[in-house]
Amino acid sequence: MIPRPPKRLRCVLGLGVSLLLAACARHQALPLEIRPIQPEAASGHQAKPGWQLQHYAVAAANPLAAEAGRQILQAGGSAVDAAIAVQMVLGLVEPQSSGLGGGAFLLHWDGQRLDAWDGRETAPADADEQMFLQSDGKPMAFIDAVVGGRAVGVPGVLKMLESAHRAHGKLPWAVLFVPAIELAEQGFAISPRLHQLLAADQYLRQDPSAAAFYYRANGAPLPVGQVLRNPALAEMLRRIARHGSAAFYAGPVAQAMVAKVRQHPSNPGRLQLADLQHYQPLRREALCQLWLAQYRVCGFPPPSSGQLTLMQILGLLEQLPPQQNPLVDGRPSAAFLHRYSEAAKLAFADRAQYIADPTFVAPPAGDWRSLLAPAYLKQRATLIGERSMGTASHGVPGGTPLAWAPQAAQEEYGTSHVSIVDAEGHALAMTSSIEQAFGARQLSDGGTGLPGGFLLNNQLTDFALAPRDAQGRPVANRVEPGKRPRSSMSPTLVFDAKNGELLASLGSPGGAAIIHFTAKTLLGLYPWQLDAQRAIDLPNFSNFNGPTVLEQGRFPPATLEALRRLGHEVGESELPSGLQAIQRTPDGWFGGADPRREGVVLGE
Structure with missing residues (x-):
């Protein structure tokens, strides 16, 4: 009630x-180990109907x-x-x-x-x-x-x-x-x-x-x-x-x-x-990117890493040949999860290397959009093969390296x-x-x-708890007075690329996994043509440039085994997202809330 x-x-x-x-x-x-520490523990699952307003x-x-x-x-x-x-x-x-x-x-x-x-x-x-x-x-x-x-x-x-x-x-x-x-x-x-x-x-x-x-x-x-x-x-x-x-x-x-x-x-x-x-x-000026030739996806620029990293993942996937049946029985297939995990590794490698408060840190090639440039994504996508690459290295957007040390992995909430x-x-x-x-x-x-x-x-x-690497090179996201720490928060608005009409508002909690939760929902809404509630309901999946982590109990054992045969280290975790989304419909708006938390959508 x-x-x-x-x-x-x-x-x-x-x-x-x-x-x-x-x-x-x-x-x-x-x-x-391979179960990422989550921002908040899971607290059960309650089916949500979705709301037409x-x-x-x-x-x-x-x-x-x-x-x-x-x-x-x-x-x-x-x-x-x-x-x-x-x-x-x-x-x-x-x-x-x-x-x-x-x-x-x-x-x-x-x-x-x-x-x-x-x-x-x-x-x-x-x-x-x-x-x-x-x-x-x-x-x-x-x-x-x-x-x-x-x-x-x-x-x-x-x-x-x-x-x-x-x-x-x-x-x-x-x-x-x-x-x-x-x-x-x-x-x-x-x-x-x-x-x-x-x-x-x-x-x-x-x-x-x-x-x-x-x-x-x-x-x-x-x-x-x-x-x-x-x-x-x-x-x-x-x-x-x-x-x-x-x-x-x-x-x-x-x-x-x-x-x-x-x-x-x-x-x-x-x-x-x-x-x-x-x-x-x-x-600040929002950071927007054309996606699938139809959508203008807008999000937050640095110090958030959210928009850059999730649009790198989606942009890398877009560079690959079309894939048949990314969903099998309502769940992402092993073939899709392989591609997604490899794209995520590449994006998170760049994230660890470059993204920080822009008042203190210059973007690669002088522009954050260099990380989303089609030529750069096309070149990076060639690294995605038929088997797991293990751990990815960062790229060099614009061909000009910066003397930063990559940030070591640490918890985010x-x-x-x-x-x-x-x-x-x-x-x-x-x-x-x-x-x-x-x-x-x-x-x-x-x-x-x-x-x-x-x-x-x-x-x-x-911020990076270890501010420099063994060679003394500074981490871009190290502590400095007055600096804003890098974030994964990914508030997102989607527009029709042709007429500019607002199509959706969405986002999630979840630490670094926010990027994956938001990417999953965008994939569900658009190429997979699900409504907001069904897109949110999809099982969660993630990769932070290491093991592939799937939402516990939501994928059949055959999916995990298929990924392992492709060389992936695979584990399961609760991955308790807290997605909220509102999408435009012919009758107004349709809202979805994450069954993993207590949210609802209200209005008129």
């Missing part, structure tokens, strides 16, 4: 756009968040308005994935202009490339770097959303916080997924504030269905609703955040008040995805994150002294 919106939200939004501001003013409480749609990872966005759109709000309401609720009800303490990439289409709003975290001014090295010069163990203050970057999601609202918002800023404040005050029921993740996590209990808030005295996680109130977050959201992002980036909230990071007893970080006050989101289309046909795809599940495992109450708050990110571990 989809939950009803909070009473206050029903009241305010039911009045219509013209009365929204007056309604809020009257309400005194709100004047305003006519006028507008919101796809989000939690029903309460999707309902908040739907109500905003019903009141005449824009896609950006709805995204703000959705994100504030997501930070409350799925705190393991995103929230005020993290960052986001937002790809927005206003019917004429396409913008890539960059709210990625930045490294503090005191950061340096040695910060994840031990006294013997070796990198810290990943989890040792994560837990505490060391890996906390400057959060960017709130200031980015504020900037996007100034450009594209229709409803008053304060109204957009009503649903999250109401839910934080009155409470929400702990979902099965949140309960399972709390139970599985070994580190969140180490933070006294988080232990007292999310666990019982005996260390057991709060049970499914228990109503959890978050008065600290409610108070912070009220201040942000009144005063804008300044209430977060300065004053008591900022001071409490810095104290939490710098005073961690065993793993302090380097965040300072000046880092928060100087943070600026960026409005994250996130939550939102896709929205509003009544005017304006659309967005937004992926937000605090990196690993529950981030740095640090809960900040924002100086309120109240129970609850928000979790801090560990995004600095998206």
Whole structure:
């Protein structure tokens, strides 16, 4: 059952756009090995029907968040308005994935202009490339770097959303916080997924504030269905609703955040008040690529590796001779998976070599699009043969080598995805994150002294923990002051290449596997001609320039054996994606949500 919106939200939004501001003013409480480690554990499988909608749609990872966005759109709000309401609720009800303490990439289409709003975290001014090295010069163990203050970057999601609202918002800023404040005050029921993740996590209990808030005295996680109130977050959201992002980036909230990071007893970080006050989101040019001669696929440029890497994979596949029957009994065939794995190896080799924050790192051949140039992809595709290549080496786009060391493999995590289309046909795809599940495992109450708050990110571990190779060559994605860590987040909008009409919005959480989850869905939507729900439902598969990893229990043993005969190292993993997608249909919009998580698509 989809939950009803909070009473206050029903009241305010039911009045219509013209009365929204007056309604809020009257309400005194709100004047305003081979199994890759996954970002979040699996929590079961629940079949989703797909949703046909006519006028507008919101796809989000939690029903309460999707309902908040739907109500905003019903009141005449824009896609950006709805995204703000959705994100504030997501930070409350799925705190393991995103929230005020993290960052986001937002790809927005206003019917004429396409913008890539960059709210990625930045490294503090005191950061340096040695910060994840031990006294013997070796990198810290990943989890040792994560837990505490060391890996906390400057959060960017709130200031980015504020900037996007100034450009594209229709409803008053304060109204957009009503649903999250109401839910934080009155409470929400702990979902099965949140309960399972709390139970599985070994580190969140180490933070006294988080232990007292999310666990019982005996260390057991709060049970499914228990109503959890978050008065600290409610108070912070009220201040942000009144005063804008300044209430977060300065004053008591900022001071409490810095104290939490710098005073961690065993793993302090380097965040300072000046880092928060100087943070600026960026409005970048989206990166678009023609695909299959019919589609213009648009995504995020660096510091995201998502669009470049997934379009390299799809572009390499396009260079190969047409393949008969890529799906067998509704699953990708072994022959297809062989080709896909080889293309992924080549793309991930380039990713490890070249992609990083463009403010600090020059693109190969002077242009990131050199990685997608048809001649380059054609040359790279010749390396895909009848048997596994093992591990791929990076290419040299434009024929000019750069003196970077490839980044060593390390864990990557994250996130939550939102896709929205509003009544005017304006659309967005937004992926937000605090990196690993529950981030740095640090809960900040924002100086309120109240129970609850928000979790801090560990995004600095998206940088290379080992900044140089044995020869002393620097890794492009090493830590530097003010730098944005490389990401795999892949918010994607698809357009008709001939008439420019918006066709789809999609994306997923999943760390580096986001790239594969998004590529799978694009393949399902277009060459395989599935609807959004059926494309999302397809079994997941991945390769990060090593073993081929298939979704556990979703492929017959014959598929694994066929891949092994072609020389692949093959394993299975849960691969719990969290895909959301909205596609254009003759009757309006059709939305799909991942059966592996709690998301839904709502609208009208």
